[in-house]
Amino acid sequence: MCTNAWSDRAVALLSADGLRHNVREIRRTMKKDVQLCGVVKADAYGHGAVPTARILKEEGVSWLAVSTAKEALELRSAGIDGPILVLGVVPVDFAETAGRLAISLSVHEQAYGEALKDAAVRAGTAVHAHVKLDTGMTRLGYATVPDDLTDTVTGIRRLFSGTGLIAEGLFSHFAASESDEAFSKEQIRRYLSVYERLRDLPFAVRHIGNSGALAMCESPFNMCRSGIALYGGQPDPLHPDLDLKPVMSVFGRIVQIKTLSQTETVGYSRTVRLPAGARVAVVEIGYADGVIRRWEETGYMLVRGQKAPLAGRVSMDRLVINISELDVSAGDYALYFGTDKSGAVLSADDVAARAGTISYELFCRISARVPRIWESA
Structure with missing residues (x-):
């Protein structure tokens, strides 16, 4: 990579x-x-x-x-x-x-x-x-x-x-x-x-x-x-199924990790409450980068192939994930959709379904401020 x-x-x-x-x-x-x-x-x-x-x-x-x-x-x-x-x-x-x-x-x-x-x-x-x-x-x-x-x-x-x-x-x-x-x-x-x-x-x-x-x-x-x-989006073809691979993988960088010393709420409107001892990571990606806010209730990201559920509202520039019990470090990259460094896949279709939309919208929403970098084996 x-x-x-x-x-x-x-x-x-x-x-x-x-x-x-x-x-x-x-x-x-x-x-x-x-x-x-x-x-x-x-x-x-x-x-x-x-x-x-x-x-x-x-x-x-x-x-x-x-x-x-x-x-x-x-x-x-x-x-x-x-x-x-x-x-x-x-x-x-x-x-x-x-x-x-x-x-x-x-x-x-x-x-x-x-x-x-x-x-x-x-x-x-x-x-x-x-x-x-x-x-x-x-x-x-x-x-x-x-x-x-x-x-x-x-x-x-x-x-x-x-x-x-x-x-x-x-x-x-x-x-x-x-x-x-x-x-x-x-x-x-x-x-x-x-x-x-x-x-x-x-x-x-x-x-x-x-x-x-x-x-x-x-x-x-x-x-x-x-x-x-x-x-790589699945069109649900009538005949036959397609063996498609993700082309785009979108990541946000983890810039801070916190262990809560007491029960705290997370994010705008205080929609989520986490207990003392919970570990959270702040990820530099938000709805200005194309992340869909409707995804926040059931969404999760992958970090080193591990599921990390969202904690609280998606903000304009960043979001928070719950990494309690996960092996995660500051500087790691959290996967929004695509394929992560471990080879684990979080499909755009799955993320879109959790947000009540389609992968077409997910791809098109990724904003211009997110750099696109083409890679080849």
Whole structure:
């Protein structure tokens, strides 16, 4: 483990080997003729978009997906080549930059698509477009319910007549791939009801699958987007289980240990009372670093592979753990989630469940003041 990583109060260690393992594990479950799209939006779920993207490209990942124009530009500015898809809605005047830098854009409705097309024509360029279908998420996308199919199909055809937009992709988004296979199949049916009417358009990239439905990426779909599984979060896939490894491990440094000489309360609002003789450790990590306060009632950290329950409220910059009966010293690092120095694992999914949330939020909450340090064996 990198020794200089342990000089800061809190630190996030990132495993390049873990990320590579997860890419290969995801590929193991996919059809061989299906491309993998690595989702690196939100700074690669807090892991760092540029270093993550570089590793994904080294592993042969075909596409990268982001949510904003700024995220796409960050990758291009760092020299990341290959296809990049912006999943979110960008200003139409980004058309010139998108065409020049070969950044593919999503089109979710007719008025936006026509405005984007006009902007591309005025800029003397053409934008590769992926048309988004709303098959049941009820967010972005063209309607796919029977009464609206004529307007949807006619509108999409109009977008790709003439110049300005190039038909590249047709995609949608599962609403509950991890828990509702029947509805996922209904979403596929709705997608196909539009796709079959547009087969003459050159949609070379067709995608709907995500980390929770890797095995459902089959003809006519030829690309699958994966985000959370890349980072070791468990998407509860329908088929099959994935052997994923944590990529991010977040630690806080123990800066003081106390043995109570009498019964005392701990932290703000005095929510916890500990008896005389109890030992506590002050850990330099708090909610400004991304620790979720809701976790404090049932949460614990690992120190040298040992469970140390939280004692009292999580503060902005630090928290307290109960280390009575544990072999712990000042200067040790307490694990919030990930893998500790002993090899013990405290999964992000478990920590998130205790806080009443999901690992996606846990990863994205780790703040910028926590340094990210990539390690490789």
